[in-house]
Amino acid sequence: MSKFEDLSFAVEQFSGKVRLFPLPNLVLFPHVMQPLHIFEARYRDMLEDAIAGDRLVAMALLAPGWERDYEGRPPLYPVACLGRITTYFRLADGTYNVLLLGLRRIKLLYEMESNRRFREARVEIREDLYPFQEIEDYDLLHDQLHKAFLHILPFLPDAQEQLDQLTDTDVSLGMLTDIISYMLDIDLGKKQSLLTEIDVYRRTELLLKYLAAATEELEGDSTDFNPFPPLFSAN
Numbered sequence: 001m002s003k004f005e006d007l008s009f010a011v012e013q014f015s016g017k018v019r020l021f022p023l024p025n026l027v028l029f030p031h032v033m034q035p036l037h038i039f040e041a042r043y044r045d046m047l048e049d050a051i052a053g054d055r056l057v058a059m060a061l062l063a064p065g066w067e068r069d070y071e072g073r074p075p076l077y078p079v080a081c082l083g084r085i086t087t088y089f090r091l092a093d094g095t096y097n098v099l100l101l102g103l104r105r106i107k108l109l110y111e112m113e114s115n116r117r118f119r120e121a122r123v124e125i126r127e128d129l130y131p132f133q134e135i136e137d138y139d140l141l142h143d144q145l146h147k148a149f150l151h152i153l154p155f156l157p158d159a160q161e162q163l164d165q166l167t168d169t170d171v172s173l174g175m176l177t178d179i180i181s182y183m184l185d186i187d188l189g190k191k192q193s194l195l196t197e198i199d200v201y202r203r204t205e206l207l208l209k210y211l212a213a214a215t216e217e218l219e220g221d222s223t224d225f226n227p228f229p230p231l232f233s234a235n
Contacts, residue, residue, distance in 0.1 A: 029102050030175075031178050036097070047096055055086075061080070083101055104126070130174075131201050
């Protein structure tokens with residue numbers, strides 16, 4: 001079974017209740033694997049609760065101004081990514097290393113009152129939407145995105161293996177946008193805008209614009225890029 005088939009998720013079995021894992025420096029996308037190092041007590045509680053249950057955690061980006069209330073309940077962007085804990089390892093000091101697999105976009109409906117140290121919310125799944133247009137439009141956008149990513153690839157040498165896997169697999173346009181959005185080193189606000197957009201054609205056009213700008217910037221300074229895949233993200 002390919003790693004793409006492993007992304008199966010039974011929406012009809014989802015309760016709509018999620019554990020929130022908000023961070024100021026990470027936007028998770030569906031179809032990607034994110035390493036995490038979890039050390040705060042409240043998020044260790046969250047992880048242990050998830051492991052004992054459905055293994056689901058929602059990665060949300062903290063909104064501007066979060067520094068004033070980080071220990072409390074600072075505001076979040078309303079669209080997040082539902083993820084599944086695939087692998088975890090408890091270290092001797094009680095912290096965890098985790099691999100989290102992005103599953104679906106979700107919209108935060110409201111935050112739940114809870115006596116637990118971690119935050120919980122009711123959410124709804126946000127599925128990709130494809131406009132009713134000719135198949136030629138789909139193929140054109142898919143080809144444009146693939147070529148734009150090939151153009152920036154020399155600046156992301158460690159991403160070559162991931163690109164080979166994409167081209168060897170029947171990957172939808174929506175999945176392709178998500179994987180490239182995750183790999184691309186751009187401003188977090190731009191990443192959040194890509195996560196928020198469920199219209200796949202509009203998301204592709206937005207990503208093409210960001211790719212063009214990133215390529216122009218990198219061509220001006222070929223030493224300024226971050227490695228892929230990203231390093232462990234710590235809470």
